Amino acid sequence: MSDMTDKILWADDEIDLLKPHILFLKAKGYEVTTVSNGRDALDALENEPYSLILLDENMPGISGLETLALINRSHPDIPVIMITKSEEENIMDQAIGNQIADYLIKPVNPNQILLSIKKNLHSREIVATRASSEYQQDFMRISSLINTAASIQDWMDVYRELVRWELKLAETDNSMSEMLLMQKRDANSNFCKFVKRNYEDWVTGSEHPLMSHEIFRQRVFPLLDKGEKTCFILVDNFRLDQWKVVLPLVSEFFNVSEELYTTILPTSTQYARNAIFAGLMPLQIATMFPQYWVDEDEDEGLNIHEEKLVQTQLDRFRRKDRFQYTKLNDSSAGEKFVQSLSSSRDIPLQVLVLNFIDMLSHARTESKMIRELANSDAAYRSLTESWFRHSSAIDIFRRLAELGYKVILTTDHGTIRVDNPVKVVGDKNTNTNLRYKVGKNLSYNPKQVYEMHDPKRFGLPAPNLSSSFIYACNEDFFSYPNNYNYYVQYYTGTFQHGGISLQEMLVPLVTLTPKQ
Known part of the structure; x- marks a missing residue:
């Protein structure tokens, strides 16, 4: 895995006792330079480039921790593995606080050191090679899943597998990404044929997957019936892969139960989102509440009646639940919502629409700069994760958890x-x-x-x-x-x-x- 360009600097005042370790590393293809104190280590760094530093904590002259601090100032890009006889917690804390790459306690054996070096110099390459090998082995199994998928649950399993591999391969510059893209296209081609065969039966028959107009009745109302304070959050244009990169942030505050549902067609705000809030198919909305339905050729906004549609659904099921509807288009609105939660905590149902990803999607079409920032699915996911981490979105989830809200998080449709x-x-x-x-x-x-x-x-x-x-x-x-x-x-x-x-x-x- 290593090559002769991997140069290691090892600073230890007992370096002569470490010759077997040094010979072992050289046999593995590493070039090792040794010094016996911190000052010589700093001088060596000025004269030659190194890939990694092994640093003894207890050396004469300037200590290992002092040397570490000076290395971080002059060469913050070089990983440092600290090796020490001390198991004192405060020394570990200081070393970790100085952002060391690893911390080993003497006596160390050569394989321990090799493992730490590989982890810090070659982990990306090792992970990529392993991921490629595993995906190649899994390719035929996923292809079989695609070719034999006969139910919507089968297709959900296929999609989860494709997203799992997409995220795994995206962590590295992986040669398998093109093969996965071909497999996704094959899956979508077969999925479209499946939808063509089955969609009309889903809409007209009793046997169908959970769909847009059933979300409130099957997921929100049961929580309210149990007396749970509930927040329904709809993130527009929120795909499974985007949810997966946000999941680690949310799971800090919540235990997570995840499923997929099937949106109605068209997969657009006017139809799918209004169906969610009304609990009705679009034709039923237009027939029963024509004042709240906006036709395609009208200039009026296509989703301006969402709060009223929620009320019609509550009324239709003779529910008396009080609710508060909020649509957030920017972080300042999100901050205001967080502040308002304390005073509205006695309202059993919060309905929240987050429009950021939808705006990002449209901006990507219209803005050259955003096109550059989101020029792939991986970049699109990264922008979603960055927005969530650095905007008021994360504060909203934190505050909802503090106030004891159960949250139903979903979307009206994804994007391609x-x-x-x-x-x-x-x-x-x-x-x-x-x-x-x-x-x-x-x-x-x-x-x-x-x-x-x-x-x-x-x-x-x-x-x-x-x-x-x-x-x-x-x-x-x-x-x-x-x-x-x-x-x-x-x-x-x-x-x-x-x-x-x-x-x-x-x-x-x-x-x-x-x-x-």
Whole structure:
């Protein structure tokens, strides 16, 4: 694993007694320079580059801890492994406080030192090699899962496996990432066929997976019935992989129970999110509460009636639960919400919408700088994790745990990074979403889409009697023939939603129980 460029500096006043260890490291391919005190170690560092330093804590002249402090000032990038006879806790604390790479207590055997060196110099390479090997071994098993998936639960298992490997391989510059991308595309292609075969039965029949309009009834109301203070948090555009990078931050305050649910189509705010809050399919909302339904061609905001829709759902089930609805678009609003929680702690249901990831998704389409920052799924996840860690979001979860709230955390849909344009022709009233279209006299290749010619059969209102819905699959996006090249260049590589993919339709639904 090592090569001759790995130079190690070993400072110990009993260095002559360590010759067997030095010979062992040299046999493993490391070049070892030895000195007997801290001052000589500092001089050696000025004259030659080193990959790692082994540093005795108890040396004459300047001590190991003093040497460590000086090394950190002049060469903070070089990992230091401190070796000492002392087991005193305060010395360990000082060493750790100075950000040592490892701490070994004498007597040490050569394999202990080798293990620490590998951990600090080669762990990334070792992990990458191991991950590649394990994924290659797992490839056929996952391919079999994809080819034999016959239920929505099977597809959830496939998606979890793909996300698990995506996160694992992303930790290193891994050569298997391209193979995983091909496997994700194969999975999405088969998943789209599965949805085409089954979606109408889900909407019209009694046998179906948990879907958007059932979330409150099946996950929120049972908590309220038990007398639990409950906070329902909807993070817009929140995929499973994004949840996974946020999970370690949330689990500091909560015990976590995680599942996936299946969003309705279209996987867009107007339809999926309104279905969650109303507890109804979109057609039912438009029929029962036309004042709260906004058609595709209207200028009014598509999600401005969410609080009223929640109230209609409570009323329909004859529930008297008091609730507070809050939509947060920035950190300052989040800070105000945190401050307000103490005074509203007697309200049994908090309904909270966090819009950051949705704004990030749109900004990535429109802003060149954000495109550069989020130029891949891994970068998109990283921005999500950074937002969560450094914004008021983490404070919201901390405060909810302190106040004893059970939290249902979910989203209305995910997103997919698109890169394949599919031509569609429609009239001026056709909607602008890139992953689904609704309109009359749409012209397209039917082999490339999922069609709904009778929207009402799928629980959807139709702007006109002859309106149809079509959905993009895989990584496709709809583009118009006019100004085609500009359109394709502008939207290729952006994150979109509305269509059919594992990323858009199978999304996290998490129950959080405070640890205290």
